Amino acid sequence: METVDQLGSVEIASAVASGELSAVEVAEASLAAIEAREPAVQAFIEVSAALALDAARATDAKRAAGERLGPLAGVPVAFKDNMHLIGTHTTCASRMLEDYESVFTATCVRRMLDAGATPVGKANMDEFAFGSSTETSYFHPTMNPWDTGRVPGGSSGGSAAAVAAGEVPLALGSDTGGSIRQPASFCGVVGLKPSYGAVSRYGVVAFGSSLDQVGPLGRTVADVAVAMDALTAGGRDPLDSTSRDLDAAFSATLDQGIEGMRFGVVADLMEAEGLTEEVRAGLRLAERALEDAGATRVEVELPNISSAIAAYYVLGPCEAFSNLARFDGVRYGYQEPGCATLAEQTAKSRARGFGMEAKRRQMLGAYLLASGVYEQYYYPAQQVRSLITADYERAFESCDVILMPTSPRAAFAFGEISDPTQMYLSDTFTISNNIAGSCAISVPVGLGAQSGLPIAAQLQGPAFADALLLRFARVLEVQVGTLGVAPSFAGKGSVPR
Numbered sequence: 138m139e140t141v142d143q144l145g146s147v148e149i150a151s152a153v154a155s156g157e158l159s160a161v162e163v164a165e166a167s168l169a170a171i172e173a174r175e176p177a178v179q180a181f182i183e184v185s186a187a188l189a190l191d192a193a194r195a196t197d198a199k200r201a202a203g204e205r206l207g208p209l210a211g212v213p214v215a216f217k218d219n220m221h222l223i224g225t226h227t228t229c230a231s232r233m234l235e236d237y238e239s240v241f242t243a244t245c246v247r248r249m250l251d252a253g254a255t256p257v258g259k260a261n262m263d264e265f266a267f268g269s270s271t272e273t274s275y276f277h278p279t280m281n282p283w284d285t286g287r288v289p290g291g292s293s294g295g296s297a298a299a300v301a302a303g304e305v306p307l308a309l310g311s312d313t314g315g316s317i318r319q320p321a322s323f324c325g326v327v328g329l330k331p332s333y334g335a336v337s338r339y340g341v342v343a344f345g346s347s348l349d350q351v352g353p354l355g356r357t358v359a360d361v362a363v364a365m366d367a368l369t370a371g372g373r374d375p376l377d378s379t380s381r382d383l384d385a386a387f388s389a390t391l392d393q394g395i396e397g398m399r400f401g402v403v404a405d406l407m408e409a410e411g412l413t414e415e416v417r418a419g420l421r422l423a424e425r426a427l428e429d430a431g432a433t434r435v436e437v438e439l440p441n442i443s444s445a446i447a448a449y450y451v452l453g454p455c456e457a458f459s460n461l462a463r464f465d466g467v468r469y470g471y472q473e474p475g476c477a478t479l480a481e482q483t484a485k486s487r488a489r490g491f492g493m494e495a496k497r498r499q500m501l502g503a504y505l506l507a508s509g510v511y512e513q514y515y516y517p518a519q520q521v522r523s524l525i526t527a528d529y530e531r532a533f534e535s536c537d538v539i540l541m542p543t544s545p546r547a548a549f550a551f552g553e554i555s556d557p558t559q560m561y562l563s564d565t566f567t568i569s570n571n572i573a574g575s576c577a578i579s580v581p582v583g584l585g586a587q588s589g590l591p592i593a594a595q596l597q598g599p600a601f602a603d604a605l606l607l608r609f610a611r612v613l614e615v616q617v618g619t620l621g622v623a624p625s626f627a628g629k630g631s632v633p634r
C-alpha cells in the first residue's frame with residue numbers, strides 16, 4: 138500500500154497542489170510517523186507539531202483561495218538544530234544552548250517555508266557540528282534506521298536518519314567537512330553539499346566560516362533538486378556576504394542526461410586507508426552506470442588531497458575557536474550560577490556548557506592561533522588549501538565531475554570509534570571539497586555485500602556546477618536502481634495514506 142511516508146517531496150507537492158492530499162493530512166502523517174518511530178530512531182531534538190500544523194493549514198488556505206502554491210507545498214521538512222527558526226529552540230545539540238530560543242529565522246529555513254514547506258522539527262546533530270557520528274550530541278544519540286545498533290553518521294545525523302526512517306521526505310543539514318554527505322551515505326539517502334556561497338548561511342550557527350555550507354538531504358535526487366530551487370529562489374542573500382546569485386534551474390534541467398560528458402576517477406583514492414572492499418565494489422557499479430548513460434571515464438589526479446585532513450584540522454579548529462568565543466554565558470548560553478567574578482563565571486560556564494569534542498576543537502584552535510604557532514601551522518594549512526584548489530581546477534579541465542567514495546566504509550556501531558583521530562578519517566573523501574569550495578553529492582549505490590548496509594558514491598563538481606552535478610546524480614540513482622530506496626524500518630509503524 139502506498140503511504141504518505143513513502144512519497145518524495147515532488148509527489149507530495151504536486152498532490153497538495155492538485156488537492157489530492159491536503160497539507161494538513163501530510164503534516165499529520167509525518168507527525169504520526171515521527172511519533173511511531175522516534176522511540177527507535179531519536180532523530181529529533183524538538184518536534185514542532187503546532188508550527189507544522191499552522192503552516193500546513195496556511196498552505197491549504199492558500200490553495201482554497203486559488204493562490205499559486207510553492208514547489209514544496211505541504212512537504213514536511215526537518216531542520217538541523219543549528220538553524221534558527223522562530224518558535225523553536227536552536228541548541229546545536231549543546232548544553233550551552235539548551236534553553237536558547239530562536240529570535241529570528243535563518244534565510245535557508247525562511248526560503249523553504251516560503252516555498253510551502255511544513256516545519257516539523259529540529260534534527261539532532263553532533264554538538265556544534267563537531268563529529269561524524271552524532272554521538273557528541275548533549276541530548277541523546279540518534280540511531281541509524283537501517284540498523285539501530287549503528288550510528289547515522291554526523292554531524293547532520295538527525296537530518297539523515299529522519300529522512301531514512303520515513304519521518305520526513307526532506308531535511309536540511311550543514312557541511313563543513315562532510316556533515317551532509319557522510320550521514321547521507323550511512324543512512325542510504327541523497328545529500329548535497331552545494332558550492333560555497335550557493336546557499337545563504339545567515340541564521341545558521343557558524344562552525345568554520347570559510348568552509349560551512351547548508352544543503353538538503355532527501356530520499357531522491359529530485360527531492361534535493363527541488364530544495365535547491367527553493368533555497369536559491371530570490372538570489373543572493375544580502376545578509377550573508379559570501380552568498381552569490383546562482384543562475385541555475387535545478388529541477389528543470391535534472392533529466393537532461395550526461396551523454397558525451399566526462400567523469401574523472403582518481404586512482405590513488407581507491408587505495409586510501411580504511412577503504413572497504415564493498416565500497417570499492419559500489420564505486421565500480423557507479424562507474425559502469427555512468428558509462429552506460431553515455432559518459433566517458435577519464436583518469437585524473439588530485440596530488441595534494443592526502444594533506445586535506447591535516448589542513449582541515451588546522452583551519453577548522455581555528456575558525457571554530459573564533460566563532461565559539463561568543464558563547465560566554467553572558468549574553469546567551471549556559472551561565473554557571475553563584476560565581477564571584479566574571480572570569481570565574483566565564484570559565485565555569487564554558488567548562489560546563491561545552492562537551493568534550495567542542496572543548497578539544499576550541500583548545501586546538503586557541504593553541505594554533507597563538508603567535509609563534511600560527512606561523513607554523515595556519516600559514517602552511519592555507520598554502521595546502523591553495524594547492525588543493527589548484528588540483529581541482531586542473532582536474533576539472535579534463536572532466537565534468539569526479540567520482541569517488543563518500544565514506545571509506547558503511548555505518549559503524551555505537552562506541553566503535555573512540556579515538557578522535559580515527560573518527561577524523563571518516564572525512565578522508567569529503568573534506569577536500571569544502572577546502573576547495575566546490576560542490577559534491579552523496580548518492581546511494583546499494584547495500585554492501587559484507588555489511589548489508591547502505592553504500593554510497595560521491596560526485597564532486599566545480600564551484601557553481603551544482604545543477605550539472607545533480608544531473609549526474611540523477612543518472613546514477615536511476616541506473617544503479619537505488620531511486621528512493623528506504624530501509625525496511627520505514628515499513629514498521631507506517632502510516633496508511
Ligand code: GLN
Binds near residue numbers: 315
Ligand atoms: N566530521 C567533520 C568534523 O568533525 C565534519 C563536520 C562537519 O562537516 N560539520 O569536523
